[in-house]
Amino acid sequence: MGKVKVHRASTSIDMTPMVDLAFLLVTFFMLTATATPDEPVTVDMPTSVSEIPIPDINVLTISVGKDGKVYFNMDGKYNREALLGKIGERYNIQFTEEETKVFSVLSSTGIPIGQLKQFLSMEREDRSAINQPGIPCDSVNNELKDWIIFSRMTNPKLRIAVKGDSEANYPVIKTVIKTLIDNKVFRFNLITNMEKGV
Amino acid sequence: MAEISQGGGKKDSKVRSKKTSTKIDMTPMVDLAFLLLTFFVMTTTLNKPQTMEINMPEEVKEGDIPPPVNEKKVLTIILGDDDKVYWYIGMTDPIVEVTNFSDEGIRKILLKKNAEIDKMVVLIKATDESRYKNMVDILDEMNITNMKRYVLVDITPVDKELIKESNL
Numbered sequence: 001m002g003k004v005k006v007h008r009a010s011t012s013i014d015m016t017p018m019v020d021l022a023f024l025l026v027t028f029f030m031l032t033a034t035a036t037p038d039e040p041v042t043v044d045m046p047t048s049v050s051e052i053p054i055p056d057i058n059v060l061t062i063s064v065g066k067d068g069k070v071y072f073n074m075d076g077k078y079n080r081e082a083l084l085g086k087i088g089e090r091y092n093i094q095f096t097e098e099e100t101k102v103f104s105v106l107s108s109t110g111i112p113i114g115q116l117k118q119f120l121s122m123e124r125e126d127r128s129a130i131n132q133p134g135i136p137c138d139s140v141n142n143e144l145k146d147w148i149i150f151s152r153m154t155n156p157k158l159r160i161a162v163k164g165d166s167e168a169n170y171p172v173i174k175t176v177i178k179t180l181i182d183n184k185v186f187r188f189n190l191i192t193n194m195e196k197g198v
Numbered sequence: 199m200a201e202i203s204q205g206g207g208k209k210d211s212k213v214r215s216k217k218t219s220t221k222i223d224m225t226p227m228v229d230l231a232f233l234l235l236t237f238f239v240m241t242t243t244l245n246k247p248q249t250m251e252i253n254m255p256e257e258v259k260e261g262d263i264p265p266p267v268n269e270k271k272v273l274t275i276i277l278g279d280d281d282k283v284y285w286y287i288g289m290t291d292p293i294v295e296v297t298n299f300s301d302e303g304i305r306k307i308l309l310k311k312n313a314e315i316d317k318m319v320v321l322i323k324a325t326d327e328s329r330y331k332n333m334v335d336i337l338d339e340m341n342i343t344n345m346k347r348y349v350l351v352d353i354t355p356v357d358k359e360l361i362k363e364s365n366l
Contacts, residue, residue: 015224015225015228016224018228019224019227019228019231022228022231022232022235023231025235025238025239026231026234026235026238029235029238029239029242030234030238032242033238033241033242045247046330046331046334046335047334047338048248048250048334048335048337048338048341049338049341049342050248050249050250050251050338050341051248052248052249052250052251053248053249054247054248054249064330161249163247164330164334165330166329166330166331166334167329167330167331168329168330169326169327169328169329169330170277170324170325170326170327170328170329170330170332170333171326172330173330173333174324174352177254177350180254181254181256181257182257186253186254186255186256187251187252187253187254188251188252188254189249189250189251189252190249190250190251190252190334190337191247191248191249191250192247192248192249192250192334192338193247193248194248195338
């Protein structure tokens with residue numbers, strides 16, 4: 001009579017393939033993740049069915065907050081440095097190397113040019129704590145116009161995108177669009193979210 | 199295990215090299231890997247914002263004569279407050295009606311009128327009371343209904359009067 005031998009399988013399993021996969025995914029997500037810079041304003045964008053993705057580079061974003069404040073942002077570290085130099089020249093403000101460096105890595109700004117130097121020389125924490133007044137863009141003092149002109153001079157390939165809050169009042173948007181048209185920008189993009197439930 | 203075998207004490211003084219297993223315990227590593235994985239999966243936003251391309255007409259220069267348009271082919275849409283949409287056809291004694299942004303609202307009118315009128319031109323006028331959302335919505339409707347000729351223009355005092363009179 002042969003004894004029936006119960007084969008005991010080991011309880012420890014080989015985890016190597018699982019670990020391989022896990023690290024592959026970790027690497028993937030780490031590389032694709034883009035650190036979102038802290039914006040001074042949260043913009044709740046309206047939805048649309050449009051499916052044109054926003055370009056990754058060469059974008060000038062004009063954000064309009066809920067309260068109608070206008071913020072300006074342009075990508076590209078070196079372009080920003082050049083831009084600040086040009087703005088400084090136009091407004092007779094000397095920016096130090098340190099301030100230029102700070103500006104080159106900044107996200108959206110809603111600081112009138114007159115206060116920009118002071119803003120840039122602040123400590124990082126103070127800068128994020130400050131309540132930004134928005135860029136003036138009325139007909140008397142249109143600084144947004146200068147930002148657009150000099151940005152396009154530094155980077156001719158620039159695409160202009162308007163990122164407005166759904167609750168923003170139309171007159172502000174109208175001023176922004178008018179400023180764009182005055183600067184011969186007839187084609188621009190409106191940033192929207194994907195329509196829900198489509 | 200990591201023990202230092204002391205010299206004396208044991209009877210056989212043969213030095214035995216202990217064979218450590220090549221298998222290491224991977225559990226903490228796996229824990230960490232999955233923790234990171236979960237973190238990145240959660241924080242990654244997959245839906246990149248979309249954009250809508252918009253073309254504005256060049257400003258009318260002095261001396262430019264705008265091309266004449268049959269007023270019966272013009273559909274004017276006025277964006278009011280409270281997400282209201284006023285619309286009328288033509289210019290002389292127009293009948294102002296009000297609708298909304300739902301599927302049964304402005305979209306239906308646009309499709310119906312577009313079928314009725316050949317080469318219809320849509321003028322979009324936003325009042326100061328309207329919000330940015332309304333503007334995007336109406337431009338979106340233009341995309342959905344596949345309108346070819348539409349333009350965003352400033353509101354005129356006449357239009358404001360019309361809305362007031364209509365009392366809708």
